[in-house]
Amino acid sequence: MINKALTITGVLALALCSICACRNEKKQQTIDTISIVKTKVDTVSVNTKPDNKLTYPEPDFPTSGNKIEELIPQYFDIDMEASGDLNHDGLEDMVLVLINTRDTTALRPTLVVxxxxxxxxxxxxxxxxxxxxxxxxxxxxYDFEDVTID
Structure with missing residues (x-):
């Protein structure tokens, strides 16, 4: 009797598996397939605008001069300046922040003189x-800007 019950249980389990398998095949047939398209992006030709770029080429800064005005390149003015002894030699050195007179949104060069x-x-x-x-x-x-030498 136990063998007969095991046989019936096995047959029922086999039938149940077969029915479930048939249902899976029907589900698989109705599933839409999605094709994946790979595209290559040419990053060299992408037009991006970098922030804070130099609009005009970097000017040639003189390395020395007898007057401060001789160190200021064409199209630049002194925007901020500070005086003090930076290298402790007893002479008054300067820090100059320049501004481009053609483009006030351009980066401002800072010179240690x-x-x-x-x-x-x-x-x-x-x-x-x-x-x-x-x-x-x-x-x-900024509403307020200042350069100092401590």
């Missing part, structure tokens, strides 16, 4: 120290 005897020498320059004075929409970036 050391006094050497009766002349001035550009010790360092950077376009990354001070942000542009004006944004693209014409508004000033």
């Amino acid at each position: 050391l006094k050497v005897g009766d002349a001035y020498s550009v010790d360092a320059k950077s376009f990354a120290v001070i942000e542009p004075k004006y944004r693209e929409d014409g508004y000033q970036n």
Whole structure:
């Protein structure tokens, strides 16, 4: 009797598996397939506008001059300046923040100028120290700006 019950249970389990398998085949036939299309993007020709780029080529900065005005390239003016003894030699050195007179949204070069005897020498320059004075929409970036030497 136990063998007969096991046989009936086995047959029922086999029938149940067969029915479920048939249902799966019907479901698989109705599923839509999605094709994947791979596209290659040419990143070289994509037009992106980098932030804070130099609109005009970097000017040639003189390395030394007898007057501060001789260190300022064409189309630039002094926007901010500070005086103090940077290298502790007893002479008054300067930090100059320049502004492009043709484009006030351009990056502002900052010059560290050391006094050497009766002349001035550009010790360092950077376009990354001070942000542009004006944004693209014409508004000033900061209400108050100042450069100091402590």
